[in-house]
């Protein structure tokens with residue numbers, strides 16, 4: 001058996017939602033309706049990790065990463081809830097792996113595959129994504145760092161009791177230079 005990465009089809013959204021329900025507290029889990037709308041609006045941003053043999057058609061979904069697009073350069077409630085087609089920020093809603101398959105590097109490999117597909121789509125010119133944004137709790141910051149995300153800072157978004165931290169993976173090198181310049185200016189103004 002191997003892990004295969006495929007975009008999650010409309011037929012597999014229910015399975016993805018079952019993983020969501022087994023991965024997040026009830027008040028944090030997104031509804032099935034939300035899942036259906038994300039898959040319908042941005043199917044190329046909903047990537048699944050499937051268990052099975054590539055030659056057979058029987059694949060079992062064991063994890064996913066799912067995003068929508070926003071023109072916002074930072075994550076806000078609005079950028080997390082409204083998909084704006086042809087925008088430059090890929091806003092990750094969730095990464096989840098079925099509990100029995102965790103701590104086997106499946107999420108790490110899924111995230112690397114996801115970023116590689118986003119970079120390829122940019123290189124082909126079919127999209128113009130500039131960055132991937134996500135919110136993380138403290139305990140998963142090192143996980144996201146290990147797959148290429150940089151720490152931005154504490155987020156204003158409130159959802160549940162624990163604080164959220166914004167993290168970013170830059171896809172457009174020009175944006176990277178711009179961000180660094182802004183950060184350096186901010187730091188020098190604040191005397192750090």
Ligand SMILES: CC(C)(COP(=O)(O)OP(=O)(O)OC[C@H]1O[C@@H](n2cnc3c(N)ncnc32)[C@H](O)[C@@H]1OP(=O)(O)O)[C@@H](O)C(=O)NCCC(=O)NCCS
Pocket residue numbers: 023024093094095096097098101102103104105106107108109139140142143
């Ligand atoms: C977070 C999650 C996606 C990680 O999936 P995974 O396949 O187990 O992750 P990996 O095996 O690729 O982990 C790689 C490394 O990241 C870190 N890591 C993974 N899960 C972690 C956790 N729950 N807490 C702290 N560090 C973690 C570890 O350093 C791990 O390496 P190790 O196993 O050698 O210690 C999975 O635990 C999950 O679905 N959790 C519930 C949903 C969730 O919280 N999603 C993230 C917010 S959207």
